[in-house]
Amino acid sequence: MTNLDGLYNEQMASHSESASAKKIVPRDPARTRARILKAAIAEFSAKGYSGARTVQIASRAKSNIRMLYHYFGGKDALYVxxxxxxxxxxxxxxxxxxxxxxxxxxxxxxxxxxxxxxxxxxxxxxxxxxxxxxxxxxxxxxxxxxxxxxxxxxxxxxxxxxxxxxxxxxxxxxxxxxxxxxxxxxxxxxxxxxxxxxxxxxxxxxxxxxxxxxxxxxxxxxxxxxxxxxxxxxxx
Structure with missing residues (x-):
């Protein structure tokens, strides 16, 4: 086996291990939802409904806007x-x-x-x-x-x-x-x-x-x- 083949095999093994690690990370919907809600309480109480921004709430929660809309449906429903x-x-x-x-x-x-x-x-x-x-x-x-x-x-x-x-x-x-x-x-x-x-x-x-x-x-x-x-x- 050439050095190039060995390098290729090492890279493939590393990629496979990384992919496996990503696959086994469990999702926790309840925790994600709770983080978004906690961040929303802080954002809305500081800026009110009109001043609050959903992008900022998602950032505070270390999540993303897609998850916010997935769990809450939008800014109005989140505020309620x-x-x-x-x-x-x-x-x-x-x-x-x-x-x-x-x-x-x-x-x-x-x-x-x-x-x-x-x-x-x-x-x-x-x-x-x-x-x-x-x-x-x-x-x-x-x-x-x-x-x-x-x-x-x-x-x-x-x-x-x-x-x-x-x-x-x-x-x-x-x-x-x-x-x-x-x-x-x-x-x-x-x-x-x-x-x-x-x-x-x-x-x-x-x-x-x-x-x-x-x-x-x-x-x-x-x-x-x-x-x-x-x-x-x-x-x-």
């Missing part, structure tokens, strides 16, 4: 999946809360503390909600999953309100949705508008000590709102 992902995590965590062994007041405060902690730890959720509000919830309207997840949370709060009312801790007639919106407002507003409010009032509203004091005040406001109304007796 992003909203479903961040809000479903909130709903799933809320539903893990167990109030059965707690007094109604402790249950309400625990619900608020959870909401407060969740929004505080997830700036991407705050930004995505802000962008979607500017778009009049155009994409949220397309998701049945998000609507279905809301009712159990209101049921949890409603049960706490009924228990508290039955033993005289809470005033009657408190609507669970109004109360939930109030709790989210107290947890969300100071963070979502923290940069501008901090500048206007020359106080760092995003500092840990300010947020801790705000949580304490929110507790007092909730308990004051829920307390039964004491009717004054008629004067003699």
């Amino acid at each position: 999946c992003v909203l479903e992902e961040v809000l479903s995590k909130l709903r799933a965590a809320e539903l893990q809360l167990d109030f059965d062994a707690l007094a109604p007041t402790a249950g309400i405060l625990q619900m608020f503390d959870f909401i407060d902690t969740h929004f505080g730890a997830r700036p991407e959720l705050r930004r995505l909600l802000a962008y979607e509000n500017m778009n009049q919830a155009r994409h949220l309207k397309r998701s049945a999953l998000i609507r279905e997840g809301a009712s159990p949370v209101l049921d949890l709060i409603g049960n706490l309100l009924r228990r508290g009312e039955a033993i005289g801790l809470f005033r009657p007639g408190v609507d669970p949705l109004h109360l939930y919106v109030a709790m989210v407002s107290m947890a969300y507003y100071s963070r979502a508008h923290g940069p501008t409010l901090s500048r206007i009032f020359e106080t760092d509203l995003l500092a840990d000590d300010w947020q801790a004091a705000h949580r304490t005040q929110s507790h007092e406001m909730l308990m004051g709102f829920l307390a039964p109304v004491i009717k004054k007796g008629r004067k003699a």
Whole structure:
């Protein structure tokens, strides 16, 4: 065998080994999809729907645009999946809360503390909600999953309100949705508008000590709102 034949055989063997190695690399669709979704959350929360680019999302995910469209169908559908992902995590965590062994007041405060902690730890959720509000919830309207997840949370709060009312801790007639919106407002507003409010009032509203004091005040406001109304007796 000539040296040329030997070189040719070595090259063919190397090519065969390389081809075999490529063949045995397993594909992981779930992992690829999860990477794209994670990258999309970062991109959309940073730039909003209009500013985000699918090419950039694919690059962040170390994937390609073909895979993005394969798993999600396009930018609109991907954005709906992003909203479903961040809000479903909130709903799933809320539903893990167990109030059965707690007094109604402790249950309400625990619900608020959870909401407060969740929004505080997830700036991407705050930004995505802000962008979607500017778009009049155009994409949220397309998701049945998000609507279905809301009712159990209101049921949890409603049960706490009924228990508290039955033993005289809470005033009657408190609507669970109004109360939930109030709790989210107290947890969300100071963070979502923290940069501008901090500048206007020359106080760092995003500092840990300010947020801790705000949580304490929110507790007092909730308990004051829920307390039964004491009717004054008629004067003699």
